[in-house]
Amino acid sequence: MKTNIKRNRYQRIYLQLEELLKKSDDITSNKASIIAMLHHKFDYFFWTGFYNLVDGELTVGPYQGAIACIKLKKDTGVCWAAINKKSSILVADVEEFDGHIACDPSTKSELVVPVKNQSGEIVCVLDVDSKDLNSFDQEDVIGLEKIVQLIYK
Numbered sequence: 001m002k003t004n005i006k007r008n009r010y011q012r013i014y015l016q017l018e019e020l021l022k023k024s025d026d027i028t029s030n031k032a033s034i035i036a037m038l039h040h041k042f043d044y045f046f047w048t049g050f051y052n053l054v055d056g057e058l059t060v061g062p063y064q065g066a067i068a069c070i071k072l073k074k075d076t077g078v079c080w081a082a083i084n085k086k087s088s089i090l091v092a093d094v095e096e097f098d099g100h101i102a103c104d105p106s107t108k109s110e111l112v113v114p115v116k117n118q119s120g121e122i123v124c125v126l127d128v129d130s131k132d133l134n135s136f137d138q139e140d141v142i143g144l145e146k147i148v149q150l151i152y153k
Helices: 003-021 027-041 076-087 138-150
Strands: 048-053 057-065 089-091 109-116 120-131
Touching: 003 027, 003 138, 027 048, 027 057, 027 089, 027 120, 027 138, 057 076, 076 089, 076 109, 089 138, 109 138, 120 138
Parallel strands: none
Antiparallel strands: 048 057, 048 120, 089 109, 109 120
16 A cells, blocks of 8 residues: 555544544443454454553453454563563564464564553553565554554543
């Protein structure tokens, strides 16, 4: 997808979600709505979901796609790496990421975005997987980082 088309799509999705989420204070509902929108608007999103950080453990939250790992091993995989680095991580080829957790062997590339609450603490991550190598780029990072900020507004 061309950069300008992708950027415009993220902007439209952001505006739609911003309006939709004004009607809800329920965090789980907000996450589920974000996941549904993203999963159906980008054909290269094979698995789209949240992993919640609760009491030092990452457990699956709202998602769409194939069956997920329920709990992710501490300090292993892309989700934990994003939490530990406190920044988004884009992986062009998951086979080249040391410690990658293969919940589904179809996953070839991945993007994980940490989500902060109103106090600035990381409380979950948005995890997006693709069946193709090199599916994600900086436009995805920018777009998703902006969208996840809507959860705790």
